[in-house]
Amino acid sequence: MREKTIRKAKHPPLYQSTPRSVVVPLHTYIHLERSSSVPLYKQISDQIREVILSGELGEGSRLPTERALAQELNVNRTTIMNAYNELAAEGLIEGHVGRGTVVKRTYFQAFEDEEAFVDDSPSWLFGLSSMDDLSEGPQARVLSDIASMGERENIISLASATPPPDMLPAELIQSIMSQRLAEGRQSALGYCPVEGLQSLRRALASHMRKRGVPVDFQHILVLSGSTQGIGLIGRFLLHPGDEVVVEVPTYLGAIQTFRALGARIIGIPVDKDGMRVDLLEAMLARRKPRLIYVLPTFQNPTGVVMSLERRKRLLALARRYQVPILEDDPYGEIYFENDVPQPLKALDTRGHVLYLSTCSKILAPGLRVAWLAAAEPLIEMLSLHKQVFDLNTNALGQWLVSEMLRQNVLSKHLETARALYHHKRDLMLDAIKRYWPVPVRIHVPDGGFHLWCHLPGCIRARALLRESIQEQVTFVLGEPFHVDGGGHQHIRLSFASASEDEIVEGIRRIGLAMQRILARHVPREEQERIERFPVV
Amino acid sequence: MREKTIRKAKHPPLYQSTPRSVVVPLHTYIHLERSSSVPLYKQISDQIREVILSGELGEGSRLPTERALAQELNVNRTTIMNAYNELAAEGLIEGHVGRGTVVKRTYFQAFEDEEAFVDDSPSWLFGLSSMDDLSEGPQARVLSDIASMGERENIISLASATPPPDMLPAELIQSIMSQRLAEGRQSALGYCPVEGLQSLRRALASHMRKRGVPVDFQHILVLSGSTQGIGLIGRFLLHPGDEVVVEVPTYLGAIQTFRALGARIIGIPVDKDGMRVDLLEAMLARRKPRLIYVLPTFQNPTGVVMSLERRKRLLALARRYQVPILEDDPYGEIYFENDVPQPLKALDTRGHVLYLSTCSKILAPGLRVAWLAAAEPLIEMLSLHKQVFDLNTNALGQWLVSEMLRQNVLSKHLETARALYHHKRDLMLDAIKRYWPVPVRIHVPDGGFHLWCHLPGCIRARALLRESIQEQVTFVLGEPFHVDGGGHQHIRLSFASASEDEIVEGIRRIGLAMQRILARHVPREEQERIERFPVV
Known part of the structure; x- marks a missing residue:
């Protein structure tokens, strides 16, 4: 695995956008x-x-x-x-x-670094296969590479958006298994309805009602991960060439899936209050996208929360232009402050919002259980689609989640998780202040798993990743989160999965990588002068 | 669920093939x-x-x-x-x-019953949704209906192809969980590579080598069920309008998936030695199908095993016409006789066979773990596809299967399973001899989960299902296994999941249903005469 990934790194630059120096006609x-x-x-x-x-x-x-x-x-x-x-x-x-x-399109203002350290050689993180005809785009392997990085030793990964080992509820699962599996074997180990185990659909509906979303079991479709939900909805709503609106930046897995379906992706910038709904409005007046994909709460990668005012305006636009909204909410329950965010779906009285969430962040990715909440006819139609592609979601994972909800152990688990991630976020921010030699713009997120960092012009994200890998630490570049060729100055750091020691050490090593880049940036004459005076 | 299914039964006849009485132009x-x-x-x-x-x-x-x-x-x-x-x-x-x-197209010779009991009203088993544009065909809900029938009480189901509760390895799983989960939490509960857990890929490769197929881990792609494998391969190899060859009859889930992908399906009849490869040859000489889908071992639904001679000829044809073969082998390890069948893939020296199997029949459907064995470049390309659609298969199920293979407990489990299913097959055959009032043609299968029954002309399969449901027993009609509008005289009975008592009682009740149909078949005058003489 390791060798293959490294071998695959020899590939042309990722983004072939208009060269910067040429004036656009x-x-x-x-x-x-x-x-x-x-x-x-x-x-x-x-x-x-x-x-x-x-x-x-x-x-x-x-x-x-x-x-x-x-x-x-x-x-x-x-x-x-x-x-x-x-x-x-x-x-x-x-x-x-x-x-x-x-x-100027990125999250914070554009960066004036066109001359410095232009270096488009791809990092080992980006394995571009020979499958261009799949139209999955160049970042096709980013997610699986992130996943397999977890298997590498000695490397500190600040890339992966996964709970750390000590937050994976192994003991909880052991206890449920030993108490209840013999009795629940038919539900847990047999085939189950394509819509999901009835007990889980009821438990999830109840869980969502507590978050202000008035749904019942028939509005819930259990999914084998959020990615499946994005894929199913995409297949159902989009034909090749149809347009879909996403935030810039946005979750790279969604970009991949929409591209694989042949959709044309329109990006709307995000600022500190979420998607720039004003720009969306101007766009909707002229184009006819078939779907709006947003992460309103602790957006991935930026961590911002869409303001209430914009949420309302977004819903009004969806109604006026009759465009459904796919709300992806993996992080809504990982909040650090007391004002608990409600899903956008809680404001939706007319069924314009398809709400998607997952157990991957709040429990364990290995369960591969996610769910969609939407109007009943849509659930029925999507479950026909789902049946053709994976028959049903693994019953064992569904049964475990349903037992956890029934026994009311999820809320306690989440309390522990929130405190831990909150602490780790602060730890990472402190380490950055301490170890990084240059100022970096960071939106301090009130929830989620990530810091989204805007690097100064003297340090390109790709160069930093290359140097950081030398220091045995990895993270994700900003580019694959962008549909507009932007993100060259951004990196995403995950504070969720690394241990406390790894966070501090990882940030320190990235600081060393920055210093090496800065040192090379010292004018040649000065470097030569330094070399002529050997260090004693 | 129950009410909805029943409500959905009001639908037009399933097959709109050429009316029987009209001469074809x-x-x-x-x-x-x-x-x-x-x-x-x-x-x-x-x-x-x-x-x-x-x-x-x-x-x-x-x-x-x-x-x-x-x-x-x-x-x-x-x-x-x-x-x-x-x-x-x-x-x-x-x-x-x-x-x-x-x-004349069906498995055994065609049946001369065009005049008797023509009754095309659909049974409650077939819920046709309003999604004709999905091109999933009328049997779209058969599989999920079979799955949800397991949730109904008082009804004996001879429909579902699933292991019975006592063969679901709950104790095995509990024991593995309590011994090993804490230590294995990262593998079992985290994200995993899209190709599958490395430990599982190695274990499956070794398992396949024991069955005569020389593969290593890089030839294995772990899947979220066989259906996902059929879907991925279909998406990869087929464009809408492309032709795919299947057996007639064949696994209805495959028909659904190929139809959903817009493929044109060509059916080749099956006889007691498997697919009629001689007819395939004649067809390949004139058409250019992109894929041949076969179940060579304990075929679903017929239970037949393709002869060695036909296997060799099939491979030679695949080579000559350069058409890949998708071998679906869910039942290959459920054999009742001593000559253990090898997969078709064991004869394939040139990579023409894509081999698909699953843990659903040998362990538990709820694990949702299946696998594909194929040439390495294909595995790499398909895993890119898979990533876009479900990121990866649930790690918990993968880890459990990998532990079972490592601890070598699967083979013992299979020994027990084979003996049980063999016994149940005989029990069902005996009950049929004892309770059914009419002779029925049945191929006695040497493995698998099913009896495929050819009813006599006086009993239409649909009429029998309707009457049987009155008797609180269900099974699957032959029609959805056919791509040619055939199967009106066939039913599939599963002896795997029902208990011994249920098998005998279920067969007895179907016998009662048959008697009712035969009684109605008595000429009207005779019925009237009977009514004029009230029973005292």
Whole structure:
């Protein structure tokens, strides 16, 4: 496994977006209707917004000057200025002295590092197989590589979004097994209905009602992991070429699955209050996506929570434009503060939200039990789809979760888990302050498993990963979470699965890796001077 | 669940094949090349064979008379006679005094019961949802209905192909859990590589080597049930409209999955020596199917074993025409005689066979662990597909199976299982002899879980199921195992999951149901006479 992964690293750069230095021939994307009642500047800004949100222009792409574009389109320069101003106000583009106007799409403001350490050689983390025709995109193996990294020794992994060994409820499972399996053998070891064990569906419905979502068992479909849910819903709602809206950045597994289904992915940026619903609105007015995929609570990877105001607006948009929302909520119950977040689904009175959650973060990924809560006819239809593809979810895992809910041991387990992850988050933040030689922007998340770090311009994420692997520590790059070619300056660190010692040591080692990169960045003359004075 | 299933029973007839009484306009299917070197009779028989094997003409469809077809095609009557003779020799059609020539496709010879008890009202077993656009066909819910029937009380189910409760290894699992789970928690409860736990892949490879198949861990892909394997391979090899060859009858879950993928299914009849490879050969010479799906050992539903000679010929055909074979082998280890069957894969030296098996029959369906053995590049590519759709198979089930194989407890479990199923098979056969009022043709299987019963013409399978449900006993109709509209006279009885008492009582009740049908068959005048003489 190890050798194969390493061997697979020899591959071309991951993202083939527009080169940064070339000015984008933006006029070729724009078609003006001079007889329209929509002002020309608005037509222009709308069309540029579309090109940016569709991902055709990556972060940092250079737009033509106002003068040049005005000339190409045969309009007044003020018209272009108004269009650019509107897009700048929305945070989609920005002007730079000496570099003109560039596309700015990432979570925090764009980064001015185009000249420094440009290095696109891929890391061993990215194994691109020979299956381009699968249209699964270049990051096809990221998730399985993250999974198999757990098997490597001596390497500290800050990559994997999994509970640590001591939070995997082995003793709980042993106790349930020894007390109840003989009696429950038919449910736990036999075939079960495709919708899931009746006892589990009832228990999950009750669990969701406690979180403010009024559902009953017939609204619950048990799934073999969230990925299956995304895949089933995607297959059911999307045809190849259909558009699906995701946050930028977003869960890379969802990007993979939507791509594998041949969907076109439109990215809407996330800021500290979640998805930029204002930009979504502008987009919905012009395009017809078939699905909106969001992680409203402790978003992966950013950790942000969508504000209540935006949640309401998002629901209103889904209603107005009749687009279903797939709410993915793996982390909603891993919160560190007292205000317990409710799912978006709790606000949904009309069945526009398909709610997806999983036992992988709150109990154990190895159970492979997740669930969907949605309107009953949809559950019935999706279970027909599910049956064709895996008949049913493993009954043993379902039965265990149902017993844990019935015996009310999950809530106690979660209390312990929240305290532990809260502590580990602080530990990681402290270690970063202590060991890293450069300032890094980090949104401090109130829940979830991750820190999303925006590196300074002198350190490219790929270069840092390469150096960090030398130091025997890994994490996930920001790029695979982006559908727009962005994320070059971002990394995701998981504080959940590593031990406390590993967290501190891992962060220290990344700090060493940063120092090595910075040292190489010292001008050549200075380096040579240093070399001429040997250290004694 | 129960009410819903019953409510769903109001649906149109399942199979809309050509009505039996109408003569098929066969000339419209035939195009003759008079300048070709292929004799005309051969062109005609080839094209009729295709129409029959493709399922366009169902069992019992009436062909035109030799004279009529000769006239339509403007050929000599002897030409048609030669063509019909060839097809009759292959067992595809047969002549009947007074009814002309009809299509004959089922396992045993066709049945002359077109006039008796024609009753196409669907049973409650078949719930056809409003999802015709899914192209999953009318039997979409058969499997989940079989699964949920296990939850109904008071009904004896001879439908479900699952081990009985006392063969579900609850104690074995409890013992492994209590001894080893704490130590194995990371493997058993964490994420695992998409290809499967390394320990399980090694153990399965070793297990297969003992059965004569020379594979190592890199040839093994762990799956979440066989259905997932059929789906993954189907998605990988088939595009909508592609043709796939199956046996007639065959496992209905495979038919469902191939249909859901938009494949065109070509059926090749099965006889007591397995698939009619001679007919396959004739078909491969003219069409280009992308996949051949077979159950060579204790075929589901017929229980037959493909002869060694046919296995060799099948492999030679796969090589010559470069069509991969998907060997589905859920029952290969449930044998009752001493000559232990080897998988077809054991004869495959060139990687033409993709071998699929499962723990559902030999251990427990609730573990949801199956596996594929195939060439390494294929395993790598399929695991990329799998990752997108369920990330990985539940680790807990994988870890349990791997522990059972490591501790060598599976072979002892299988010995017990074989003896039990052998005994139950005999018990069911004896009960049939004792309680059924009519002779039924049954192939006595040397392994597996089922008896495949060919009913006499006076009893239609649907009518028998309806009456049997009145007697609180269920089984599966023959129709959903057929891609050609056949199976109206067949039922599948499982002797695996019911208890000994239930088997005897279930067979007795089906016997009562048969008697009721026979009683109604008494001519009306006689019935009226009986009614006029009240019973005292």
